[in-house]
Amino acid sequence: MRRTFIFVLTLLVCAPLFAQEAKSQEITPAQLWTILEAGNKTFVAGSIAYTQLKTERSQLAAYQSPPVTILSCSDSRVPPELIFNQSLGTLFVIRSAGNVVDDFGIASIEYAIAQGYTKLIVVLGHSSCGAVVASLGGADPATPALTALAMRIRSSFVGIPYDSRDPKNVQRAVEMNAKAAAVSLLARSKLIRDAVLTEKVKIVTANYDLSTGEVKRVD
Ligand SMILES: [Zn+2]
Numbered sequence: 001m002r003r004t005f006i007f008v009l010t011l012l013v014c015a016p017l018f019a020q021e022a023k024s025q026e027i028t029p030a031q032l033w034t035i036l037e038a039g040n041k042t043f044v045a046g047s048i049a050y051t052q053l054k055t056e057r058s059q060l061a062a063y064q065s066p067p068v069t070i071l072s073c074s075d076s077r078v079p080p081e082l083i084f085n086q087s088l089g090t091l092f093v094i095r096s097a098g099n100v101v102d103d104f105g106i107a108s109i110e111y112a113i114a115q116g117y118t119k120l121i122v123v124l125g126h127s128s129c130g131a132v133v134a135s136l137g138g139a140d141p142a143t144p145a146l147t148a149l150a151m152r153i154r155s156s157f158v159g160i161p162y163d164s165r166d167p168k169n170v171q172r173a174v175e176m177n178a179k180a181a182a183v184s185l186l187a188r189s190k191l192i193r194d195a196v197l198t199e200k201v202k203i204v205t206a207n208y209d210l211s212t213g214e215v216k217r218v219d
Helices: 004-014 016-024 029-045 053-060 103-114 130-135 144-154 167-188 190-197
Strands: 068-072 091-095 120-126 202-208 215-217
Touching: 029 120, 029 202, 029 215, 068 103, 091 103, 103 167, 103 190, 120 167, 130 144, 130 167, 167 190, 167 202
Parallel strands: 068 091, 068 120, 120 202
Antiparallel strands: 202 215
8 A cells, every 4th residue: 555644644734726625635533543453564565665665755854744643662562654554744743761751741742733633642651661571570670760760651551460471461562552652642632632532533552563563443
């Protein structure tokens, strides 16, 4: 599947003659999620191509309007653009170990909403997340910042043992942590909360499987 976002963005952004048409074709959060799912299927199949980067760079040099914000882990195996088969200008990405947000992450998302970019926020956890595994037990974190991260992630664990040896336990913790991050966005930001309550923005919580490449909703 070609990168549908670029087509939509071209209509919305780069061609004033299409203004009326673009308005009638305004894309919904549900449609955006469908596009991401389709892109993920392409990624799972094992081959994606970036053949229009020069054109896309040119079109987007002076402007962006990425309709999707992704909050994901910093893990090198979870690059949002690749796993959703998206290119330049489509994803506004906030990444941290364990896909948690601090004030600056919240500010980044608020900025994207305030600019009118974001219609869909995806909070993306992933299988075998090292930050979650570390937060489930083992050695004490080595620094105050790492301790703060582990404490934040641990605060999302409800009713699960602090034991990272069982993969099912780890996966439960990963999903709890992702759901907690989504709730945290609503709890900590009035701007995000209002955007969701007025249905201008939708939040989806999902999990990425490192082995299969599949993204599935967990909310
Ligand atoms: Zn991770």
